[in-house]
Amino acid sequence: MELSGARWRKSSRSNGQGGACVEVADNLSGVVAVRDSKDPEGPVLAFGPDTWREFVAGVVRHHCSSSALS
Incomplete structure (x- = not known):
């Protein structure tokens, strides 16, 4: 997979301390x-755009559900 044109970004909620972050190139x-x-320079996981959208939507649903907040 060619990644030379990838623009990597971290979450705006990432504090940058400790380096425990993932970066996404979309x-x-x-x-x-x-x-x-x-x-x-290590391994990269690759997802199709639809799969990635479903994953993010699932994370948001779980994070925002009342069961996740209790």
Whole structure:
């Protein structure tokens, strides 16, 4: 997979301390790439755009549900 044009970003909620973050590149054609910020030269997970949207929506639903808040 060609990643030279990837624009990596971290969550705005990431404090940058400790390096326990994931970075996402969603500017690539037909793929969303995810990597560990502590190991930028390491392995990359690749998801199709629809799969990535479903994953993020599931995280948001779980985070915002009343059972997750109790």
